[in-house]
Amino acid sequence: MTRLLRILAPLAVIGIVVLGTVYLIGRGSGDIPPASVDFSSLSGDDRQEMFDRGEWVAHASDCAACHTDPAGGSDLAGGLPMETPMGTIYGTNITPSKDHGIGGWSADDLYRAVAWGVAPGGKNLYPAMPYPSYHRITRADSDALWVWLMAQRPVDKPNQPNGLIFPFNVRPGVALWNAFFRPDAEPAQVGDSPAEQGEYLVNVLGHCGECHTPRNLAYALSDDHLAGEVIEGAYAPDLRADALARRGWSQDDLVSFLHRGLSPQGVMTFGMFPVLSHSTSHLPDEDLTAITAYLTAGQTLTGPQTADPVGVLSSEGAALYIGLCAGCHGTDGAGQPHSSVRLDVNTTAMFREPLNLIRVIAEGIPGRDLAHGERMQAMPAFDQMLSDQEMADLVNYLRQRWGGHEGDVTPDVVESARAKGDTRHQ
Amino acid sequence: MVEKITFSATINGQNVGPMDVPQDLMMVELLQEYLNLTGTRLSCGQGACNACRIIVDDPVKGTYTVAACVTGVTWLNGKTVRTIEGIAGEDGEGAPLPSAIQQAFLEHFSFQCSYCTPGFVNSATVLVEHLQRAPIAADQVEEVVLAALDPHICRCTGYVRYYQAVKEVILNTPGLTHDNPASKERPA
Numbered sequence: 001m002t003r004l005l006r007i008l009a010p011l012a013v014i015g016i017v018v019l020g021t022v023y024l025i026g027r028g029s030g031d032i033p034p035a036s037v038d039f040s041s042l043s044g045d046d047r048q049e050m051f052d053r054g055e056w057v058a059h060a061s062d063c064a065a066c067h068t069d070p071a072g073g074s075d076l077a078g079g080l081p082m083e084t085p086m087g088t089i090y091g092t093n094i095t096p097s098k099d100h101g102i103g104g105w106s107a108d109d110l111y112r113a114v115a116w117g118v119a120p121g122g123k124n125l126y127p128a129m130p131y132p133s134y135h136r137i138t139r140a141d142s143d144a145l146w147v148w149l150m151a152q153r154p155v156d157k158p159n160q161p162n163g164l165i166f167p168f169n170v171r172p173g174v175a176l177w178n179a180f181f182r183p184d185a186e187p188a189q190v191g192d193s194p195a196e197q198g199e200y201l202v203n204v205l206g207h208c209g210e211c212h213t214p215r216n217l218a219y220a221l222s223d224d225h226l227a228g229e230v231i232e233g234a235y236a237p238d239l240r241a242d243a244l245a246r247r248g249w250s251q252d253d254l255v256s257f258l259h260r261g262l263s264p265q266g267v268m269t270f271g272m273f274p275v276l277s278h279s280t281s282h283l284p285d286e287d288l289t290a291i292t293a294y295l296t297a298g299q300t301l302t303g304p305q306t307a308d309p310v311g312v313l314s315s316e317g318a319a320l321y322i323g324l325c326a327g328c329h330g331t332d333g334a335g336q337p338h339s340s341v342r343l344d345v346n347t348t349a350m351f352r353e354p355l356n357l358i359r360v361i362a363e364g365i366p367g368r369d370l371a372h373g374e375r376m377q378a379m380p381a382f383d384q385m386l387s388d389q390e391m392a393d394l395v396n397y398l399r400q401r402w403g404g405h406e407g408d409v410t411p412d413v414v415e416s417a418r419a420k421g422d423t424r425h426q
Numbered sequence: 427m428v429e430k431i432t433f434s435a436t437i438n439g440q441n442v443g444p445m446d447v448p449q450d451l452m453m454v455e456l457l458q459e460y461l462n463l464t465g466t467r468l469s470c471g472q473g474a475c476n477a478c479r480i481i482v483d484d485p486v487k488g489t490y491t492v493a494a495c496v497t498g499v500t501w502l503n504g505k506t507v508r509t510i511e512g513i514a515g516e517d518g519e520g521a522p523l524p525s526a527i528q529q530a531f532l533e534h535f536s537f538q539c540s541y542c543t544p545g546f547v548n549s550a551t552v553l554v555e556h557l558q559r560a561p562i563a564a565d566q567v568e569e570v571v572l573a574a575l576d577p578h579i580c581r582c583t584g585y586v587r588y589y590q591a592v593k594e595v596i597l598n599t600p601g602l603t604h605d606n607p608a609s610k611e612r613p614a
Binding site: 319320322323324326327331336339340377378380384385 | 450490492497499501
């Protein structure tokens with residue numbers, strides 16, 4: 001027994017030292033760059049210029065995506081629940097409320113929180129705050145955002161406590177995660193070319209990879225940048241240039257999709273609808289063109305192209321399509337302007353994951369004002385009407401006829417997809 | 427050459443078919459042009475206004491409504507369907523007897539032009555039948571009525587009289603609500 005203790009005690013000490021060291025590495029922030037301006041001597045014009053830039057940063061960074069108040073009234077007062085495998089996390093109040101928001105934060109504090117994930121008092125933010133993407137924000141953009149945030153209406157609304165499961169509810173554990181997966185804050189040097197501007201918008205401010213990049217077992221972003229991922233019950237598709245080309249995007253259609261929420265390839269749905277509302281619809285055309293230039297990597301995309309069906313289409317699937325879909329979407333999948341999307345070139349059937357297609361058919365889509373006058377009427381939910389087998393037949397028909405896939409979706413896959421949707425609705 | 431299917435169904439308790447119809451025929455056209463059941467109204471043709479809602483009774487999936495303007499005969503082939511013509515009863519002397527929902531709509535002056543009324547009747551009827559199997563608390567009735575009828579568009583009376591009529595039927599019909607003294611006795 002004594003001998004065992006003699007062996008275990010040093011190991012325990014070594015373990016504690018290693019753990020402590022890792023914790024210390026991940027807990028704090030590194031150096032932060034000096035402020036981009038002297039805030040005490042800003043002229044009115046300078047402050048206005050920073051305010052305007054800050055508003056643009058807030059839109060491009062889509063702060064409201066997580067920090068909006070679901071009860072309405074403020075895009076920044078917090079309370080929006082975000083479901084993660086680790087439990088529910090709630091967006092926080094980032095209005096300049098002294099008691100409940102960030103009214104007491106300095107511009108340094110904001111940069112440290114955004115780029116390093118460390119709030120005043122040394123509190124580690126959960127990486128639901130996308131500091132692994134924001135880590136390359138420029139100090140000038142962070143400072144402009146601070147000027148804009150501090151000029152917003154303060155909302156004295158308390159933050160909602162997170163509902164994370166053990167051990168993820170032990171906040172110091174974030175420091176351990178940081179030690180291995182948090183990139184150092186390093187302000188980007190953004191060039192003038194559209195592709196460089198687009199890279200900054202996509203990878204830093206827009207933090208597109210937070211949904212579109214696969215995550216590893218530690219829920220950190222993997223190296224398969226923008227390769228597509230199932231997150232929050234929906235598939236965020238592969239955004240790499242080859243995949244966009246394969247799915248029949250064109251540069252103009254990408255710009256239209258980000259601007260109005262609609263293009264021949266589809267309509268903003270699931271997590272992208274709020275992105276449209278809060279972010280991309282507010283960005284000027286040159287930003288959307290820049291995003292497109294970066295994503296397409298200089299390729300000239302051909303745009304929508306209909307392909308021959310894959311394999312033999314089932315008569316059951318055809319009957320279901322004509323009986324339930326063709327009334328709005330047409331027997332040939334041509335759709336109707338402003339009411340029913342095209343299906344013949346719609347990319348949802350092309351995704352490797354059938355999840356979104358199944359969920360859209362099962363749950364429908366509410367009628368929505370998209371952006372800049374564009375709108376779509378409601379799509380009904382067919383959940384009650386379709387058995388798992390019928391749903392599989394219909395999904396396979398769509399994927400084979402227009403998606404370039406084999407008819408390999410089984411009723412078990414449908415059942416699992418429906419369960420994901422049910423979880424999201426609870 | 428338009429492909430055809432052999433269609434048969436039970437509509438308002440009557441066997442219909444077998445009959446050859448174009449496979450891409452929408453149900454509203456079958457009802458009006460082939461079966462002379464003109465009570466189901468075609469309006470928007472996009473499934474948006476719900477004037478054309480009809481009832482499907484499925485032994486496995488339960489009772490639900492579909493917009494007949496965008497639901498094809500291939501989906502309804504072999505199924506049991508009710509349209510507005512099948513809602514009223516009969517008084518024993520051959521005269522139609524309005525259902526409780528229809529009577530309430532008349533008494534509340536719920537409609538003017540009546541174009542949307544068949545859809546409202548069918549959705550309200552399905553709601554009442556659903557509540558017979560799954561009663562709700564009396565204070566939930568307004569919310570449930572709103573949810574059931576919200577998709578229906580009316581351009582004359584402004585909905586309130588439709589909603590009040592359905593609410594009254596539910597609250598005064600025994601078994602549809604619990605904790606509701608008013609529903610314990612049948613209305614005179």
